[in-house]
Amino acid sequence: MIRTPLRPLARILDARRRGENPDAIERENLRIRHEQMRDKARSRAEGRLLMMAVMFFCAFGVIGARMGTLAASEPEEPRAQATGASIIASRADIVDRKGRIMATNMETYSLYAHPQQMIDPIRTAQELVKIFPELSEERLRKDFTGKRKFMWVRKKLSPEQKQKVHDIGEPGLLFGPREMRLYPNGALAAHILGGASFGREGVHSAEVIGTAGVEKFFDAELRDPAREGAPLELSLDLTIQAAAERVLLGGMKLLNAKGAASVLMDVHTGEVISIASLPDFDPNDRPRPLTEGEAADSPLFNRAVQGVYELGSTFKIFASAQALELGLVHPETVIDTSGPLSVGGFKIGEFAGKNYGPLSVSDIIVKSSNRGTGRLALAIGATKQQEFLKALGFFEPTPLEIVEAQGGKPLLPSRWTDLSSVTISYGHGLSSSPLHLAAGYAAIANGGYKVEPTLLKQDGPRLGPRLMSEKTARQSLDMLRKVVTKGTASFGEVPGYSVGGKTGTADKPKARGGGYYKDKVINTFASVFPTDNPKYVLIVTLDEPVETSGTKPRRTAGWTAVPVAAEMIRRVAPLLGLRPEVETRHLTGIINTSN
Amino acid sequence: MRSLLYVLMFLTVIGAAFWAYHENYKTQAALGDAQAVRAEIRDARARLAVLRAEWAYLNRPDRLRDLAEINFDRLGLMPLEPEQFGRVDQISYPQPPELPISEPVEISSAGAQEP
Numbered sequence: 001m002i003r004t005p006l007r008p009l010a011r012i013l014d015a016r017r018r019g020e021n022p023d024a025i026e027r028e029n030l031r032i033r034h035e036q037m038r039d040k041a042r043s044r045a046e047g048r049l050l051m052m053a054v055m056f057f058c059a060f061g062v063i064g065a066r067m068g069t070l071a072a073s074e075p076e077e078p079r080a081q082a083t084g085a086s087i088i089a090s091r092a093d094i095v096d097r098k099g100r101i102m103a104t105n106m107e108t109y110s111l112y113a114h115p116q117q118m119i120d121p122i123r124t125a126q127e128l129v130k131i132f133p134e135l136s137e138e139r140l141r142k143d144f145t146g147k148r149k150f151m152w153v154r155k156k157l158s159p160e161q162k163q164k165v166h167d168i169g170e171p172g173l174l175f176g177p178r179e180m181r182l183y184p185n186g187a188l189a190a191h192i193l194g195g196a197s198f199g200r201e202g203v204h205s206a207e208v209i210g211t212a213g214v215e216k217f218f219d220a221e222l223r224d225p226a227r228e229g230a231p232l233e234l235s236l237d238l239t240i241q242a243a244a245e246r247v248l249l250g251g252m253k254l255l256n257a258k259g260a261a262s263v264l265m266d267v268h269t270g271e272v273i274s275i276a277s278l279p280d281f282d283p284n285d286r287p288r289p290l291t292e293g294e295a296a297d298s299p300l301f302n303r304a305v306q307g308v309y310e311l312g313s314t315f316k317i318f319a320s321a322q323a324l325e326l327g328l329v330h331p332e333t334v335i336d337t338s339g340p341l342s343v344g345g346f347k348i349g350e351f352a353g354k355n356y357g358p359l360s361v362s363d364i365i366v367k368s369s370n371r372g373t374g375r376l377a378l379a380i381g382a383t384k385q386q387e388f389l390k391a392l393g394f395f396e397p398t399p400l401e402i403v404e405a406q407g408g409k410p411l412l413p414s415r416w417t418d419l420s421s422v423t424i425s426y427g428h429g430l431s432s433s434p435l436h437l438a439a440g441y442a443a444i445a446n447g448g449y450k451v452e453p454t455l456l457k458q459d460g461p462r463l464g465p466r467l468m469s470e471k472t473a474r475q476s477l478d479m480l481r482k483v484v485t486k487g488t489a490s491f492g493e494v495p496g497y498s499v500g501g502k503t504g505t506a507d508k509p510k511a512r513g514g515g516y517y518k519d520k521v522i523n524t525f526a527s528v529f530p531t532d533n534p535k536y537v538l539i540v541t542l543d544e545p546v547e548t549s550g551t552k553p554r555r556t557a558g559w560t561a562v563p564v565a566a567e568m569i570r571r572v573a574p575l576l577g578l579r580p581e582v583e584t585r586h587l588t589g590i591i592n593t594s595n
Numbered sequence: 596m597r598s599l600l601y602v603l604m605f606l607t608v609i610g611a612a613f614w615a616y617h618e619n620y621k622t623q624a625a626l627g628d629a630q631a632v633r634a635e636i637r638d639a640r641a642r643l644a645v646l647r648a649e650w651a652y653l654n655r656p657d658r659l660r661d662l663a664e665i666n667f668d669r670l671g672l673m674p675l676e677p678e679q680f681g682r683v684d685q686i687s688y689p690q691p692p693e694l695p696i697s698e699p700v701e702i703s704s705a706g707a708q709e710p
Contacts, residue, residue, distance in 0.1 A: 101651035
């Protein structure tokens with residue numbers, strides 16, 4: 001590069017000759033040079049900026065393009081995955097306490113249609129109706145030839161149906177994979193399992209959501225992928241549930257009952273081993289809830305948990321247990337049960353107008369005297385009685401893990417008068433579910449501890465706070481045993497299992513209020529077995545039973561619920577692994593005396 | 596000297612490139628295998644689920660009860676009853692076989708006298 005000198009000699013000499021200041025030339029040249037330098041620096045800076053801009057543009061362009069492709073592409077599992085365990089996205093199974101499947105999933109297909117791709121919509125409609133008679137041909141034809149671009153035809157297909165649809169050969173009929181909930185045991189434990197249906201549906205998959213029972217209660221847990229497919233273990237035992245439902249159904253048919261319920265519960269852990277409510281339904285094809293009439297008439301209604309009934313004389317044991325606990329009486333204290341007893345202007349009568357006269361507390365339970373327990377309740381007092389029943393759990397819905405349990409809220413008197421106190425002592429005026437009763441009896445059977453019923457398998461006893469002393473519990477159990485050996489529940493004797501229990505016969509209140517029906521009853525038998533070392537409580541409730549073998553129809557629990565419960569214990573106890581204890585009758589001692 | 600260095604460098608680059616391609620293809624193959632295995636596991640799992648469901652369906656108590664009733668004359672199956680419990684000492688075990696007597700000694704009490 002040739003640098004222009006600041007003071008070119010020729011121009012300087014020329015300027016000197018003309019008498020001008022040569023410095024002006026230098027300044028002029030310096031100015032020109034500075035301008036040139038400035039222009040050069042600017043163009044370089046501009047070039048650099050441009051370069052930077054291009055680079056930034058490219059970088060952001062690459063990022064933007066990548067984001068665009070990521071957003072537009074189908075999601076895909078990364079091919080290189082460090083962990084071996086793949087995500088099991090399907091809903092977890094439900095199994096019984098021995099691991100037998102109660103609910104599982106099955107892969108199936110749904111059928112949908114793209115009418116605009118159809119070649120022969122009329123024939124397709126005809127063929128589809130041949131395969132699925134419940135579809136309307138008219139409707140299909142209208143949909144296939146109309147403006148719709150997409151429509152569901154069926155949500156679930158069996159493999160045979162899928163093949164038949166395939167054989168139609170219509171390109172406008174398409175299949176989408178579906179995961180379907182299957183209850184392999186049919187109606188068994190239907191009220192507990194509830195049912196499932198599809199939530200949000202897409203072509204490629206659909207959400208399976210629980211609609212009732214444990215399926216709904218544990219919906220989030222069952223769907224949680226973090227479970228990795230670990231099944232939900234229930235406390236139910238499939239075999240025992242089947243045997244119990246079988247016996248209950250037989251009893252319900254024989255005794256012409258409208259409905260029936262049974263609860264079998266472990267008294268130490270609170271595990272519900274079997275819980276049945278009849279009539280039942282198939283959870284694979286869950287019926288719709290009734291839109292009119294009484295909800296209790298629907299097979300969906302769970303009598304054992306949702307149904308609140310006045311459970312009658314089965315409550316008497318609570319009054320006597322509390323009186324024993326408070327030290328007011330002991331089992332042999334004699335109480336006068338002869339009439340009249342009138343409380344709040346209301347006369348308390350006995351069953352069939354009997355009069356038992358003076359009875360010991362133990363005999364009040366054995367003979368089921370209303371006036372006897374009424375007097376005990378008056379001695380206890382309303383406040384203490386409320387506290388005791390509240391502690392036993394009769395004031396709140398049971399904490400069972402099905403959504404319907406919240407619906408089983410006990411009906412309590414609005415004002416707890418002395419009259420309520422007396423009627424509640426023999427089981428009228430307070431409605432509760434059979435499961436409440438099971439929990440109450442479990443507290444007596446396990447030696448006086450509160451226990452909450454649960455549907456989940458437990459590792460060990462779950463005893464709550466103590467509600468009564470060991471001694472009270474023992475004395476109450478002895479009374480319950482006597483009810484079976486020489487009282488109202490004589491049909492309840494099962495050789496070898498030392499059953500104890502209390503019968504209850506309650507008139508059904510009229511639905512619209514205004515007293516009770518004369519010929520409609522709820523019969524209950526609350527039992528504990530074996531009484532010398534109680535392990536289980538069993539509640540059997542029959543709705544409107546009638547025993548017709550005699551000359552007069554019999555409607556007391558001793559004739560209806562008790563034989564059913566006895567048969568159930570006979571069938572179920574061996575399955576529970578209980579060995580019958582043969583009660584050897586002690587022979588009259590032969591004493592060696594001198595001769 | 597310098598040209599030798601250039602040649603060596605060139606060869607190293609070629610070698611590294613070859614190694615890199617080789618590793619790349621090996622990785623691709625391993626990923627392909629892993630994917631195939633995973634697909635196999637998925638299929639096996641689906642098959643297992645179907646088999647388990649079928650097992651549960653075939654073993655449902657209703658069906659077993661009906662089968663027991665249909666085949667009652669052949670199998671004679673009854674529900675478990677309390678009477679069927681027993682104790683070990685109630686079982687009559689077969690008697691142990693008697694030891695063979697190889698050299699019998701005949702004795703007779705005839706003529707014996709009471710002490």
